[in-house]
Amino acid sequence: MIHKLLIANRGEICCRVIKTAKRMGIATVAVYSDADQNALHVKLADEAVYLGPAPSKLSYLCGDKIIAIARKVGANAIHPGYGFLSENAEFARQCAKNNITFIGPPISAIEAMGSKSAAKHIMQQANVPLVPGYHGDEQAADILKYHADTMGYPVLLKAAAGGGGKGMRQVWHANEFNDALAAAKREALSSFNDDHMLVEKYLTQPRHVEIQVFCDQHENGVYLFERDCSIQRRHQKVIEEAPAPGLSETLRQQMGEAALKAAKAINYVGAGTVEFLLDVDQRFYFMEMNTRLQVEHPVTELITGQDLVEWQIRVANHERLPLTQEQLKIKGHAFEARIYAEDPNNNFLPATGRLSLVKTPNESAYVRIDTGIQEGDEVSVYYDPMLAKLIVWDQDRSTALARLQKALSEYFIDGVSTNIDFLSRISQIDDFKAGAIDTSFIEKHHEQLSSEYKLAxxxxxxxxxxxxxxxxxxxxxxxxxxxxxxxxxxxxxxxxxxxxxxxxxxxxxxxxxxxxxxxxxxxxxxxxxxxxxxxxxxxxxxxxxxxxxxxxxxxxxxxxxxxxxxxxxxxxxxxxxxxRALIDLGLNEDTHHTNNFTAPMNGTVVAILVDTNERVEPGQTLLVMEAMKMEHAIKAKTAGRVSEFYFNVGELVDGGAELLAFHGEEGA
Incomplete structure (x- = not known):
């Protein structure tokens, strides 16, 4: 039996797991980095142990350190949350070697789904429908481009080991392929230490619909219905809902059974999510399987009345699933809005700073807030910029949407830019109200989502x-x-x-x-x-x-x-x-059209793409920075030459620092 649980994560998911564990009478242990010593998850846990410096690779990605801490404090189980080590087969293997229960699927299932290309082969053998594409081992750029040219554009480049939109690029024309491939491989290598790519036909109007599955160690399996996650920016979800609007009971059952077929093909145990693309003709295609708890799991909890973290713990304790498929019912409708520290008006650039104000809506049976932050916290450059999740529920979609709109209007954060207003504007667009959504919704409604839209x-x-x-x-x-x-x-x-x-x-x-x-x-x-x-x-x-x-x-x-x-x-x-007086924030339109190239925020230089004194064209990428899990390309605005780079690859850069010396051509 699990008696002491270490959560190998941080922020809101760590806080969320702690709450369920405490309710079940299980002692909890948090770990923290230098940046998180005063974080909410540290305060909520029964114990907290220092892990290492702020960068993830020196703290939250150090599986050996985490296992050593678990052994030292007597924790006999580890919950990995999502991200970090949650889908790391070697970490799960080390847990087993140290007699520590890993609250996740079997190692073989993690390995089977850890590579998107290998997962496609398994699903193909299990007769789960697939999107046309190339999932092979030949990774030469000309081979990948050949397959893209053959299937026709647009195509989608995806990191085989990826997730969360990392290592992913849309390619609309053949002449864009090589640059997109280089960027996707670079991001994949940085995020997953693996730049193996696959190429798929890009569906232009799909919905992103995923099925929550659960299996125990007694060969029982259920699906807890679907979530629609089509509202995305940069291939990352921002609003999810359950159940999916407009889905027939027949299609729901077909997708649920296909998801269970996928899980059983790899002898799955625990919580998993099978993600599908649902095309306009109501055909669905396997995209990937996430072998962990999803960020958006709360909407499933609210429409089923079940605690999925409790289910995870019970399955890890060798218990049978709490309910059968026949006992599971959908009740009402739920939305989740992800609150990010970012600037939607500047390509969703992540924001850092101190939270001078955090004022949330009142929680109730209809409103839930999963968060790991509190007023006065510092939002750092080292981690994902998600601050919280606002989840609402009501008896039907229209009333749940009204709950969402009201709760967003009562959610105030200052000190950093956030996407709260952006989320509010999404919720008020007629197409969203009608459930007419797909993965390009934000691009299609760009004008309506502008911050200056109808400011009275x-x-x-x-x-x-x-x-x-x-x-x-x-x-x-x-x-x-x-x-x-x-x-x-x-x-x-x-x-x-x-x-x-x-x-x-x-x-x-x-x-x-x-x-x-x-x-x-x-x-x-x-x-x-x-x-x-x-x-x-x-x-x-x-x-x-x-x-x-x-x-x-x-x-x-x-x-x-x-x-x-x-x-x-x-x-x-x-x-x-x-x-009373105009504040010059240094963000006027002319800033990016001068030859002063400054870092948009604190980050790391990950690539220098031109040589000094090499002639460059307008729009050519000179240097790439990475901050808060996102790449930022620094491009030339005019033709010219870089005479000097002030930072080398791998060096940390402060926001606002001059990156390079650029000399534009006369008349450019």
Whole structure:
């Protein structure tokens, strides 16, 4: 029996496993790196042991260190979570050698599915439908390109050992193939230490539908229905839902039985996910099998009422599955939205920084938050930028979607850029509401997902102006002693007269002029604002981060974050920056069109692709950085030459650092 469980992971999945283990009466042990010594998962566990420096390869990927810690503290089981060592057959083998239960499938199953190309061969033999493609061992670039040319473009390059969108590239034309292959192989080698590639026909309008399977050690197997994971950016999921919209009971059963057939073909045990591409003609094709718990498992838990981590632990304890296929039922609908520290307006560039504000919706039977962060934490460059998962449930899809929209409007994070507003805009698009989704949904609706889409300044500017005026009221000790004294008014107030001033306000760097008139009433100070030829009568109360505002009789509560001169206002339209003076963030459009090449964020140089003094063309990649599991290509904006690279491959670079010296050609 498992009596002490070490979680070989970090962040939200570690916290999530700890909660179930504690409920089952199992002692928990966390491990942590230098970057995580104050992390939430460290505080939640019964014990926590230092693992190593911040880089994953020196900490969370060090299986020998983790096993040594488990032996030292007397943990007789290890839960790997997802990512890191979760699908590492050698780590599972070392656990077995040390009499430690690995909460995952048999080593043979991990090895069988660890290579995408080998998995395709196994599925082909098991008569599971496959996407046309090349899955062979011949890896010469000309061989791979030959198969791509033969099957016709577009094609998809995929790392055979990959997952999470790493080592994956779409190729639309033959002349793009070699560059895409080089980038995919480089990323695969960095992420998985294996650059073996496969080439598949790229379906242009598929849905990504996956089946949750579970098998025990007594030859029992079930499928816990499906999840639709079609809403993706960079081949990584951002919103998942269960069950999949518009799926017939017949198709659900066919896909579920195919998934179980795939699991039984490799004598699977434990939690697994069989991923399919569902084409517009309702045909489905095996894509891959993940031999671990998935990030999006909570939506399955909410529609089935089952705890999948508990199932994992019970199966690892040699117990039978808690339910049969006939006993499993779908109840209601669930969505999961992944909260990332990233900038959706800058190609989803991951963001780092200190979380100055974390304010979440209230959890309930309808709203669940899986997270590993708390206010004051530092989001570092070393790990995946996912901060949390917001999961909602209700009786049907439309009401669950309304829950999602409301919860996103109540989720406030400041200190780093996040995708919360982006997720909110996705949820409000008509096609999404109708369930008309596929894997290119985000690209198709790019215009509607822009941050400036329908920003109603008439609703935002008066509240922002009121916040600045109230803050000014609080800036002296006199104001704190007597907020209604005319001597406490920090403005252009004059005795025996109302004051008037012109306030220049910047909202998301756009200038707005507001004319302010103020008068003292019996119980509060009133402001008359004139903006865009409209008059607004306003009063408010600013208490820390909470603003209660009355605009023409409409009373609402907002959250405000940030120090002067710039602040952030969280509104129904999303996160809005505002200030009295324009803040130069160094992100204007001209930045990337100059010959000053700076690092977009902290990261590592992984490739230098041109020689010094070699002539380069506009758009040619000069250098590649990697940060937070994502590659960033630094490209020439004009023709010219690099006279010097300031960093070598493998060196760490601070965000904003000059990377190279570039000399553009005259007239370019």
């Amino acid at each position: 300044y008439a609703d935002i500017v008066p509240i922002a102006a009121l916040a600045l005026l109230l803050e000014r009221q609080q800036q002296t000790n006199i104001a704190k002693q007597d907020p209604y004294s005319p001597w406490s008014v920090q403005s252009v107030w004059r005795a025996n007269d109302n004051y008037q001033e012109a306030l220049k306000l910047y909202v998301n760097d756009e200038s707005h002029d507001v004319l302010v008139n103020s008068l003292m009433s019996q119980d509060r100070q009133l402001f008359n604002l004139e903006f865009q030829q409209q008059n607004y009568t306003c009063w408010g109360i600013l208490d820390g981060q909470q603003l209660i505002s009355s605009i023409n009789g409409h009373i609402s509560t907002s959250t405000i974050s940030g120090n002067s001169p710039e602040k952030v206002l969280f509104t129904a339209q999303g996160r809005v920056r505002f200030s």
